[in-house]
Amino acid sequence: MAFAMTMLSWSVLEYKQKYMAINEYAHTRELIKWGTDYLLLTFNNSATKIDKIYGQVGGSLNGSTTPDDHYCWQRPEDMEYQRRTISIHQGADLAGEMAAALASASIVFQDDVAYSKKLIKGAQTVFNFARDSGKRKPYSRGEPYIEPFYNSSGYYDEYMWGAAWLYYATGNSTYISLATNPSIFKNSKAYFLTPDFSVLSWDNKLPAAMLLLTRFRMFLNPGYPYEDMLKMYHNVTSLTMCSYLHHYKVFNRTRGGLIQLNHGQPQSLQYAANAAFMASLFADYMLEIDVPGWQCGSTYFPISALKAFATSQIEYILGKNPMKMSYIVGFGNKFPKHVHHRGASIPNDHKHRSCTGGWKWRDTPNPNPNTITGAMVGGPDRFDQFRDSRKNYNFTEPTLAGNAGLVAALISLTSTTGSGIDRNTIFSAIPPLGPQNPPPPPPWKPIKT
Numbered sequence: 001m002a003f004a005m006t007m008l009s010w011s012v013l014e015y016k017q018k019y020m021a022i023n024e025y026a027h028t029r030e031l032i033k034w035g036t037d038y039l040l041l042t043f044n045n046s047a048t049k050i051d052k053i054y055g056q057v058g059g060s061l062n063g064s065t066t067p068d069d070h071y072c073w074q075r076p077e078d079m080e081y082q083r084r085t086i087s088i089h090q091g092a093d094l095a096g097e098m099a100a101a102l103a104s105a106s107i108v109f110q111d112d113v114a115y116s117k118k119l120i121k122g123a124q125t126v127f128n129f130a131r132d133s134g135k136r137k138p139y140s141r142g143e144p145y146i147e148p149f150y151n152s153s154g155y156y157d158e159y160m161w162g163a164a165w166l167y168y169a170t171g172n173s174t175y176i177s178l179a180t181n182p183s184i185f186k187n188s189k190a191y192f193l194t195p196d197f198s199v200l201s202w203d204n205k206l207p208a209a210m211l212l213l214t215r216f217r218m219f220l221n222p223g224y225p226y227e228d229m230l231k232m233y234h235n236v237t238s239l240t241m242c243s244y245l246h247h248y249k250v251f252n253r254t255r256g257g258l259i260q261l262n263h264g265q266p267q268s269l270q271y272a273a274n275a276a277f278m279a280s281l282f283a284d285y286m287l288e289i290d291v292p293g294w295q296c297g298s299t300y301f302p303i304s305a306l307k308a309f310a311t312s313q314i315e316y317i318l319g320k321n322p323m324k325m326s327y328i329v330g331f332g333n334k335f336p337k338h339v340h341h342r343g344a345s346i347p348n349d350h351k352h353r354s355c356t357g358g359w360k361w362r363d364t365p366n367p368n369p370n371t372i373t374g375a376m377v378g379g380p381d382r383f384d385q386f387r388d389s390r391k392n393y394n395f396t397e398p399t400l401a402g403n404a405g406l407v408a409a410l411i412s413l414t415s416t417t418g419s420g421i422d423r424n425t426i427f428s429a430i431p432p433l434g435p436q437n438p439p440p441p442p443p444w445k446p447i448k449t
Contacts, residue, residue, distance in 0.1 A: 002094070002101040003202040004404035005035035006165070007277075009104035011408035013426045014281060021417035029108060036105045038118060043129070045122040050129050053095055056085045059145035073358035075343050081355060084145055091139030096158025097205070099123045103165035107426060120169055125211035127162050129157070156188035161205035164212045171429040176222075179213060180229035190236060190370075195250050198240035199261045200274040202401040207240045211278055217422060218285055226300050232288045241282055242296035244275055244309050254323040255382040257312055266394030269317055269327055269379030270402030273409045276310035282413040283307050284421045307413075314409055317376065323383040328406070330373035330396070337367035338390040340397040342370040345390060362390060372398065376406045381424055406444075 009032055012019060019025040043053040058069030065071055067081035088094060108118035131134055138152040160179050167175035178184065190197055190206050200207045210233040215221065217230040243250040244259065252260040261271035283306040286294065293302040319326040319334070326332030329339055339345070346353060346361045347369045353361075368390075375398035380386040387395050 001035065001400055002039060002097040003205070004400040005032055005039070005101040006097065006104050006161075007274075007401075007404040007408050008032050008035075009101070009108045010208075011277070011411050012108050013104065014284070014421045015411045015414075016422050016425065017420075018411050018414055018417045019371040022414065032105050033115075036102055039101055040118070040122050042098070043122075043126055045118070045125060048121075048125055050125060052087045052089050053091060053098070053126065053129065054085050055084065055088045055094055057143075057145075057146045057150055059085065059149045060146075061144060067355045072355035073342055073346075073362040074353055074355060075346050075358070078352050078354075078358075086145070088139050090135045090137035092130040092136045092155035093152045093158045094127045094139040095135070096155055096162040097416035099130060099162040099368070100158070100165045100205075102126065103162070106169045107428070110428065111351070114315060116119065123162075123166055123169065127166055130158065130162065137191065138301050145385065145401075148329070150202075157186055157205040157209060158414040160184050160188065161209040164209055164216075167430070168212075168426055169429055173430050176216075176226060179209070180226045180233075182229060185232070193236070193239065195243060198243045198250075200278060200405075201271060201272055207237070207278060208274075210234075210237045210240070211282060214282075215285060215426075218289055220427065220430070220433060237282065238294050238296070241279060241294065242301075243306060243308060244279055245296070245301065246309075247299075248296070252382070254283070254380070254382055254384045256316060256380075258316050258321070258380070258384065259313060260382055263308060264382035266381065267378035267397070267399075267402075268382075269376055270399060270405055271315065272313045272379075273402065274396040276313040277405055277412055279306040280409065281309040281421070284412065284419070287419070288421060288423055310409065310413055314406075314413055317379075317406070321380070323380065325386060327377050327379050327386075329375045329377070330371050336377050336386075336388050336396055338365075338373060338388045338396055339368055339372055339377060340393040341368070341372055341375070342392050344368045344370045344375075346370075364390075374403070376402050378402075 008028060012032070012141065016025065019028055042055070044050050060068045060070035069083065072079070072081060102119045102123035106123065109116045136155065138155060140146040140150060140152045149337050150269055163175045163179035166172070167179060188206055197204065198207050213230060214234045214237045217234050229431060246253060252264065254260065258268065259272050259275065261275060262268050283303045286303050293300055319332045320413055324334060326335040329335050342358065345368045346358055377396050377398055378394050380395070390396060390431045
């Protein structure tokens with residue numbers, strides 16, 4: 001959920017003019033504030049040092065018939081059972097992403113000085129918690145209600161991502177020093193350059209963090225002492241973009257052209273949308289500085305290759321696929337009607353339904369009575385096939401994180417309002433970067449013989 005807010009804020013900071021042109025700027029800010037207000041309530045945001053944050057995953061123990069988010073099928077307003085929250089005393093990944101969400105939103109809301117300051121303070125507090133040497137553990141480890149559902153692979157990517165956003169929000173150089181610290185890169189295992197590390201998701205922020213820091217190098221070119229690591233991030237970002245191109249066959253494609261960033265596993269659309277956003281954004285960065293393309297090994301590709309990739313993936317999601325189906329509810333002539341979503345599947349008739357009283361709406365073959373307009377479902381399988389079945393959540397479940405990446409990709413590719421990014425707003429807290437020269441060599445001493 002925090003990742004979804006960070007993605008929305010990032011897209012607003014890059015494409016504010018486009019959001020304004022389509023009259024969605026105020027709406028998107030309202031969505032972000034809904035999320036950041038919630039995040040501020042999950043820890044003591046008035047403190048500078050905290051020893052816990054609260055988390056919640058709507059999980060279930062296998063085979064349990066205790067009323068919970070898996071056993072019950074109810075509209076949110078009818079839920080009466082206890083929903084578990086956990087006190088997290090070690091959770092560097094969750095705290096790091098919360099810091100990224102709060103810090104990025106603080107730039108979005110810099111016109112509301114009091115709220116922006118509150119967001120920055122909260123981001124710093126929760127990032128200090130993430131960096132506390134006693135708190136360095138994935139939030140999901142040993143948590144039976146979380147591990148099977150939202151298991152985290154690590155937290156060094158959130159260190160790089162959170163530190164980058166905090167640097168942009170505050171201009172405090174300790175954050176950019178951390179984001180470009182070689183040990184963060186090393187511990188994140190990014191230097192292995194395995195394909196999985198180039199896939200942006202709620203769990204893996206590495207490709208986004210490196211793209212965000214590549215932005216710093218491309219536009220502000222800070223030089224020493226950051227240049228060595230920033231150059232590496234730029235190179236890795238270039239390779240990530242190369243990996244998305246069909247030419248290199250790093251990732252499989254379905255026959256219909258959907259990139260399989262999660263190895264043919266279900267719910268692949270969220271990864272394709274995130275990749276489309278990053279490819280389109282990197283292309284816009286190059287356009288901004290009049291660079292016509294980038295190098296993949298010995299081959300030079302034009303910016304248009306990235307835009308073509310991003311467009312192909314979004315057009316697939318919008319209906320240009322073998323099923324001739326839009327995977328966005330309410331868009332196009334044919335879209336999913338049995339979305340795995342409690343509120344959408346139960347009639348809005350003001351009748352209270354119990355935990356199991358909603359099962360008949362979960363299990364009915366009839367279409368949902370309510371249209372959850374704009375929701376992107378999990379998507380087709382690796383053979384481009386899609387089953388519009390409410391019980392088969394791999395096909396029909398929408399997610400907050402998936403939709404945030406979709407919104408970012410859509411705004412990036414919207415060209416009717418003009419193209420290009422907002423180059424400077426994201427950097428507005430960064431003080432002028434003076435010439436930073438390497439330290440002088442040690443004084444010469446004659447060699448004693």
